[in-house]
Amino acid sequence: MTPDEDLFNQIVRDYSERIYWHVRRFVNSHEDADDLVQDIFIKIWAALPSFRGESQLFTWVYRIATNEALNFVRREKVRAALRFSSLDAEMERRIDADPYFNGSAAERELSKAVARLPEKQRLVFILRYYDELPYEEMSAILGTSAGALKASYHIAQEKIRAALQHHDLSF
Amino acid sequence: MTRRNDISTPEGYFEALLQRLQRIPDGTRTQAVPWTRRLAPYAAIAASMLLAVTVGNFILRKTAAMPEDDADWDYVTYLAQAMDPDGIVDLDETLFLSDEDIVNYLVDEGISVEQVNYISHEEGY
Numbered sequence: 459m460t461p462d463e464d465l466f467n468q469i470v471r472d473y474s475e476r477i478y479w480h481v482r483r484f485v486n487s488h489e490d491a492d493d494l495v496q497d498i499f500i501k502i503w504a505a506l507p508s509f510r511g512e513s514q515l516f517t518w519v520y521r522i523a524t525n526e527a528l529n530f531v532r533r534e535k536v537r538a539a540l541r542f543s544s545l546d547a548e549m550e551r552r553i554d555a556d557p558y559f560n561g562s563a564a565e566r567e568l569s570k571a572v573a574r575l576p577e578k579q580r581l582v583f584i585l586r587y588y589d590e591l592p593y594e595e596m597s598a599i600l601g602t603s604a605g606a607l608k609a610s611y612h613i614a615q616e617k618i619r620a621a622l623q624h625h626d627l628s629f
Numbered sequence: 630m631t632r633r634n635d636i637s638t639p640e641g642y643f644e645a646l647l648q649r650l651q652r653i654p655d656g657t658r659t660q661a662v663p664w665t666r667r668l669a670p671y672a673a674i675a676a677s678m679l680l681a682v683t684v685g686n687f688i689l690r691k692t693a694a695m696p697e698d699d700a701d702w703d704y705v706t707y708l709a710q711a712m713d714p715d716g717i718v719d720l721d722e723t724l725f726l727s728d729e730d731i732v733n734y735l736v737d738e739g740i741s742v743e744q745v746n747y748i749s750h751e752e753g754y
Contacts (some may be wrong), residue, residue, distance in 0.1 A: 470650045536670040579746025
């Protein structure tokens with residue numbers, strides 16, 4: 459086994475589950491998250507020779523995963539436009555139709571409210587609220603200052619609070 | 630409660646995923662998505678918009694534009710004719726009748742020659 463294969467297998471063992479949950483929040487579908495995780499790890503394998511250890515492995519892996527998730531969402535937006543629909547409507551449909559969603563009604567509304575956030579706020583909210591990453595790590599992944607991320611998270615939180623004002627869900 | 634409890638995966642999914650992902654190095658490293666596939670949705674949007682503009686333009690030309698053009702042409706023709714000085718002269722000339730024309734008209738209308746002579750005399754013709 460080559461050193462690259464060793465490193466790749468380590469990444470798979472350490473991060474595959476975490477990456478799955480990360481992208482699942484973006485795509486709101488198990489099947490799409492499964493496809494996306496496979497694509498992400500193919501990219502990681504292809505890009506592994508260019509990884510020079512200048513950033514943490516975790517940061518590097520997360521950055522690739524986040525970029526792929528954002529690209530997926532952008533493609534879905536285009537597909538929705540071609541069907542004269544909207545991405546928000548498509549994501550709400552997915553959340554309602556997801557057979558692996560077993561949360562409460564309030565949690566379903568939370569997922570929908572997150573899906574309605576603008577791209578950057580949604581990204582920050584998912585990284586902070588669901589993935590529970592500290593702002594410093596988020597800053598390293600996104601290349602944005604921690605202060606700007608805090609501001610984005612605060613705005614996202616306020617929007618979600620407003621959307622969930624009739625539900626008993628604190629966060 | 631963790632924040633992931635609201636969604637789940639099929640039973641044994643992560644074990645299967647691990648095995649599947651660990652087989653990736655067996656494949657090739659050149660599995661990047663070709664640019665044609667990445668641009669396909671954008672090309673489809675551009676083609677749709679071009680088609681909509683072309684069809685819309687064709688329909689407008691075939692329906693709304695033609696009557697407007699005709700109406701404009703008719704109005705311009707009318708103005709040109711109305712403003713033509715020769716046309717006005719021709720029109721004026723038709724208004725001037727000679728004595729002979731008047732007498733012939735009266736005779737045609739059944740007025741006697743005596744009466745015509747009387748009217749001509751009275752009116753100073």
